[in-house]
Amino acid sequence: MSHVADTGYQKKYKEDIKKKYKLIKDMNSRFGDYMILNRRYTNLTIVDRPRQAKEREHEITAMGWRHAEVMTERASSAVTLATLYKPDKDGQTPQVVVLLGAAGIGKTMTARKIMYDWAAGELYKEKFDYVFYINCREMNLLNEQGSVADMIFKSWLNTNAPVNHILVNPEKLLFIIDGFDELRFSFGQPKDNLCTDPWEKKPMEIILSSLFRRTVVPESYLMITTRPAALEKLGQCLECSRYAEILGFSEAEREEYFHKFFGNENQARQALQFVKANEILFTMCFVPFICWIICTVLKQQLEKGENLTQTSKTVTGVYMLYLSSLVKPLSNNTKQHLHGNLRGLCSLAADGIWKQKILFEEEEIKKFGLDQENSLPLFLNENIFQKETDCECLYSFIHLSFQEFFAALLYVLAEDETTDSGIPKKDVKTLLENYGNSKNYLMLTVRFLFGLLNEERMKDLQEKFGCKLSPKIKADLLKWVQANQQTDLILPCVHEGIYQSYQLELFHCVYEMYEEDFAVNALDHFTELKLNQKKFTQMDQRALSFCVKHCHSLESLCIYDCTFSLEDHEEKLPRRQKWLYQ
Template identity: 90%
Template sequence: MGNQSSRISDLLLQALDNLSQEDLKRFKDKLSHSDFEGKGTIPRGRLENADRIDTKNLLMEFYSGDAALDATIEIFTQINLRDSAAKLREEREKGYKKKYKEDIKKKYKLIKDMNSRFGDNMILNRRYTNLTIVDRPQVMTERASSAITLANLYKPDKDGQTPQVVVLLGAAGIGKTMTARKIMYDWAAGELYKKKFDYVFYINCREMNLLNEKESVADMIFKSWLNTNAPVNHILVNPEKLLFIIDGFDELRFSFDQPKDNLCTDPWEKKPMEILLSSLFRRTVVPESYLMITTRPATLEKLEQCLECSRYAEILGFSEAEREEYFHKFFGNENQARQALRFVKANEILFTMCFVPFVCWIIYTVLKQQLEKGENLTQTSKTVTGVYMLYLSSLVKPLSNNTKQHLYGNLRGLCSLAADGIWKQKILFEEEEIKKFGLDQENSLPLFLNENIFQKEIDFECLYSFIHLSFQEFFAALLYVLEEDETTDSGIPKKDVKRLLENYGNSKNYLMLTVRFLFGLLNEERMKDLKEKFGCKLSPKIKADLLKWVQANQQTDLTLPCVHEGIYQSYQLDLFHCVYEMYEEDFAINALDHFTVLKLNQNKFTQMDQRALSFCVKHCRSLESLCIYDCTFSLEDHEEELPRRQKKHRQDKPKHSPIYLLCQALNSHFPLCLPVSCRFSDCHLTAACCEDLSSILGTKQTLVELRLAGNSLGESGVKLLCEGLKHANCKLQKLR
């Protein structure tokens, strides 16, 4: 506050120094008759012989702080010194902005390093690595998406329209929150949106869930202002220069189905948080302001109910080059970085999974621990569940039976806490809940919980959260794998796999990753690790329940509903992801035995989508027809998404075409007797894909029909197909 008071004092003196002697006399005369904000008048006798410094001191004494500036601007206006009033107003605004930016820059400069000791932080820019972000148009065209930078998110689109609301989509762990924090820092540092926004405010949805009191938009701004009182009145004068970043919409527990009469229009009006956020989304309060909302794709339907969006952008994660850059930033030690990078790149599946920054962090953490211990880099994994298990195992040393029993008790409590939170859609936990699940004993608070300090009114409240929401989902899934405990306390969530799967079927959003992890944890190798390393008692009968569920929920036509214009999210494809997470051939064959026809329309397949799809196609023993229409297949390193300037150093021919994985699956497709028909229509295939298609023609004797309408194969592509047709094993009857 001292610095702020000094700043105001300097501004007042500067403004008075610029007055002529006659104008100063008029100013003091008017001031002696003005009762500003009902605080009374400054006695005429004290003003009569006051010089500029004395006058400034009297203003500070009577009105203090911002009120002294307001009074001075008002008097300037009344005595027709409008230029002086405008200049003082402008200088004050500069001071506010400068102070706010300094505080924001300081706040977001550092990030918590989850591998460091408590209280240790690291500089954001030393760890942050750029992510591949693509603009998602409203209509799927030949160029279904194009790369976009953070700087261009609020620039006019091809129709000349400037988006006012941007939704930043991304899967779990893809880097949405880190991107939001980077935007805050870069804006404060003058490197982003410098002329576009005067103020940028960060709203954490986790914290919003905790607020029981009514609040206003003005309150949100007050809380964003660090150390000093926010000049909210002045900030709201130009709402078109404000950006609100609402981070983690998918974590909100509110219902946004609010009647229009409930919404607020006044930024000073206090409302419950769900109504206040609904008012921001539906543009009834500060409608001229700009919004950025981060969310997982699964909650788009919920968001669509209360929001008319101008632009969707999707974070695809790290490109191949960005993964390598992150490696070097993470390790610091060049020799270790090169050694670990060689190992990961040699494991194609592991390197693919590194496109998700949080999974990348887990893999690198495990590798760094192994290198520092002088161990061989032998552990690998093919699924996300396997990577999380790898990280969990890396934190636990070989244990005696007694220690295992203690660890198992803690692990069970941790899983119960996680599951209780998932069902209640709760991410932050109070100390009472930590005690309820037996996690309050000395040295028993797990490494997977962070202690968060949030300011609630004037008190501080100690709350806990998992180091990432995906870890909460992982441990919630683990609870269903553990054997029932006869001594289970009534406070422990009741396990009911059927209820979990039914709810997942009815509301495929917040339970999606939990169900995938459940499949992954029932892999034989992972169950063996859980028994041997953690002393877990497991319930193997759940695998039979999952098999029945997959068989009962098979739909051969995976035509996707349009969640929002141009945003397609395959919920049916999640079924394939679940089977892939299990990663067991016998289970996959039994689960997918009834698939005869598979249709996929309007999908945007990520690399992991393709791995899941290819794994399942390979094990569909009864598959007779595969129809893929209006789909896109992303390359390994998002090469087709990168701006031209990022491609100039990448002249090498891609190792594989976009449909390589699917063609490999068809080549090794189990039955050799059933005739198979394949259709890739309007899938943006090029000549590069024809080499892989040609290999199928030469080796897959049961392929009798191939349709490729609506693709730009070119002359070279046709020649490659002709080479396949000449092969002695080719039995193709129709090519269209």
Template identity: 45%
Template sequence: MAGEEQALAGLLRALQGLTPTDFQEFKVKLSEVDVEGGWNIPKDSLARAAHPCALVSCMGKNYSKEAAMDIAIGLFEEMEQRDLAKKLLDEKVKEYKRKYREHVVQEFLRYKEVNSCLGENLSISSRYTALTIARRTGSQRGDEHEAVDTSHGCANSSNGPATITVTAQMLFKPDEDGQTPQVVVLVGAPGMGKTMTVRKVMVEWVEGTLYKQFDYIFCIDCKDIAFTKEASVADLISKCCPHRRTLFEKILDDQKKILFIFDGFEALGFSLVQPESELSSDPREVKPLGITLMSLLKKTLLPESSLLITTRPTALQSLGRCLEGEYYAEILGFSAAMREEYFHRYFENNDKADVAFRFARGNKILYSLCVIPIMSWTICTILEQELHKKKSLVECSIATTPMTVFYLSRLMKCRGRDDPEDLPRFLRKLCSLAADGVWKHKVLFEEKEIKDHGLDQPDLLPLFLSEKISKQSRDHGNTYSFTHLHLQEFFAAMFYVLEGDEEMVGDSGALVKDVNMLLESYSESREDLNLTVRFLFGLVSQKSIEYVDEITGCRISPQARDDLLRWLQGRHRDISHPSQALKVTELDTFHFLFEMNDKSFAQSALGRFTDVDLQDIKLTLYDQMALSFCIRQWVGLSCVTLQGCSFDQQDPGEELVHRAPGAGGRPHPLAEEELLSPIRPLCRALRHPGSDLQVLRLRWCRLSESCCAELAALLAEHPGLARLELADGALGDGGVRLLCEGLQQPGCRLRALR
């Protein structure tokens, strides 16, 4: 309403600027106006409107605001009152811009996440976290473009110009040579945050903090127009505007102030090779959609306008053939600092955010995968659910494989128009490629390998592999890599457990699926296979078998479980002396069992062992979770030896934050559960009912005074514990007093303390 009053106020000022004679002429012409689909102002009403204020009121009652302004502008032009017509037109354009920006805010400020409640929308301003974006130092043709390597979260600077790190705000700023980009291609794998970046751009433009040089930014979701057969540029603009009457002429008056954003260009799927003679130069000319877009790209249409195109790497080569003077930028994901910021933005509650981020950082694999924004979202979503159910993440069975499978389910939401039956076949072939690469220490694959594996399917390939377009691509084809190395290892593990007789196609012929060969290679020399083996255990859990089948249609065979069990039972027996107790001496054993998260399997695997003996290991929170899970299932465990090990501890600054009193002066519950003694997870696991623990050695583990309360509780509650060794511990007088209190408890049966 304020906008309407402002516009009519402009009309009033214009009428007040007329002489009495001109005012009467205006009224006469107004009485002769024939409004299409409307009606004329009754003559008696016009006669009573003897002054400008009354006439404006009369027009406002009989016409819409837009119609009243259009009629007045037309009449002023007929009367050759061009200055007044221009002022009114400027008022109209100003009002149109205001309404368009309001529409942009409604469309882009708030969005709905997959896991949000009914009716709950999130603000892009509160959730968006800045991404690392690399831009080439100079414009290049697409066929010479060296794509930035996102598979490992770092730039691939070989055989190409250097890259510089930029932000979304800098994409249309002059480069080091003083050249302002007119066309920017923003590249990113699925889940890297392209669409969220576009949303942020639109909102900040409305707020006046970004791209002030543009009067209009029109954002076109390519998925929405993918099935459009014909359109003009005017039609595309109309899709972005909420108004029935769009001011095309005024919008197009200054092309330099227009930015078109095409989000998800790869969704269009049509050929970008069009005859030059077919291209259009008229914004209102209706042509096949491909020709209209090609005309914009080739600059035969609106040559001075700017373009921002977001796309997956698969569309780069075809784009490069039809663009000129374009700049390329690639989203690399979250930096270390931005990962932490994202957790805080997601949870909003600082206590929960700190606990969740500490958990993710303690798992090197998950933390590395958090460079991918959608993986950070996946991990936060799962941790939020666990924090809602329990106070302590240490007691939750959150392994790496379930989170990766959940990430896979999110990728499935990005699928195109492929046949559902194509997916299982494609994934089997993808897994064979991944396994081939893992065996050969290979992360880059040539185009021929992609075709040999039958993976050249445009709707599915970009979900999993990033395309690298090189200078030599004309002769040798492009190269491809998995979005992240850990995802390649995940799919390599899937190769060994998917049902079917597919063999792995490699340079040296076919390699059959042989889980035992993989396990033996890992045991003997291939430590780099650790994560592949870990995923192997996770994939044969019952939950993973059911979930993978549900989201992909692929069936995982549980037969590998027997091979995994025999291997675990045999690997530690081989390194134990026949006359000694059987010991588990490798931390990865606990991670493998934790990954499967099957209590009966863990009991079978550990049932023949009696001792744990770990040396010189820095135990992260995630390590302690895996160890604690296994200890709880381990009926025959009698001796735990940790020598030269350290425990992940909370930073003092963070601990102070968490120990700050909450409402009512009480400590935050999370502080009590998560952030006390660093050995609390271990001690709580050792106190579980049915434990046969007799000896606990924590030698040279640099235990502090805060650990003694947990040890005292263990002494008091574990009647079977007969020997405790704490060599070289900086326990302090307070720690010794706490231990003495534990020794005095009725339940303590300790015989030796060293």
């Protein structure tokens, strides 16, 4: 084939790829509604150096502006997509790049962006003549035999793919294999079963194994995206040249995403102000998928002309939307497996909360029955740390707040759903008794407990997650709130800060459930409310406003020597707030 003809084929292929990957579809979009990729895509923070356990702990536990600072620090040593196939410090060019990232962190969007940018001549222009995208979820559905050549044919929108000519220069080919953790294949194939001929037809698991183990087109390049929990499985069939991990959005990248999503300066500013006032939501926006969920919910409210401060989507509501979206595309068989392992996951989370532990060893994973296939990838991360002369593998939730969410869920699940998990203090009353003396480490778990008992969320837990819920927990929480409130609630001065924070935290709990009837019953004893020498953040004000509104017996409200934070249109970090002195 002549060079002119080859250039013509390549040009046509690039045009087709640009057309295919130019548009993206939101999960909630109507038929025919598409978004231009470059108008939405926001660069992510990607690192290629191993982190120490302490660094990972900081990422998992930090909140609000502290988390933003951690991410900004990581971004200072970040790599770009363009440099992934550049020589390392020893002059070695990686042939295989594994791109790691938690659920919803942007792996598939990044893979699509690479396809588009290559076709547009903006990425790997001299490095690769052809780039092919292989979706692992689709690979699971293929029953017939195939070959590497068939993969190339299927990538080609035009049936006249010059496969013979393409395979003449395998060192100019890149295969992007997206979603390795979703593959349901066994990769323990004997070497004799693997293929060496790109035209040889075999079952798909053998073709992919042959690509991974470099027995077919060994000169080609690979990029494999996966969740960290599948690393061990991947290591059984692949020697990797370079690992890179997507950490998510830095603070600046979060802001850029909001502006791109809304496309309206005023709406983006309002949404950012709302999210920054809630340090948990602001923190979790480092996960692009959660960022999308929050933006989607807020945009719908703004377009209806509603006040964002009146949103019923509390933190628990947003987390439920995220988890439901992760579970929705799973096969029925995988969903049943997830339901069976949910209590084990919740038990691991609760055990860690009580012991104030966020990194878990292999033995703990096995203890709670989470060492089975499909138990881990959705909600747990696998972390490889260097330890003296060896490496150790520790597991963690994507963020401490997710561990606290699942810990709270353990107390909501009905007792007869499975056998006792062996978790000490798993009785709700014991949790609430310890809450006041916990120095805040149980605070978010208890908030989530209230949030999960919202009627709408309980219905979602039953229908989408197949959970059986304990019917009496809500009554226990109502009694607890009533027992912890005085008729005359005084939030006293700062030197009695522990008592003060505890009382205000009860308001946050009632707000998190966001049910009018519960709030009215829980707060019915209040006749007088005195607020004394207290700084109220914007989230404090939302909780306070909701609760005061539902204190139907309230006769007087006294505010003395308090300060209230104001929205700041210019400052970036939520720690930098302006205060109104009252």
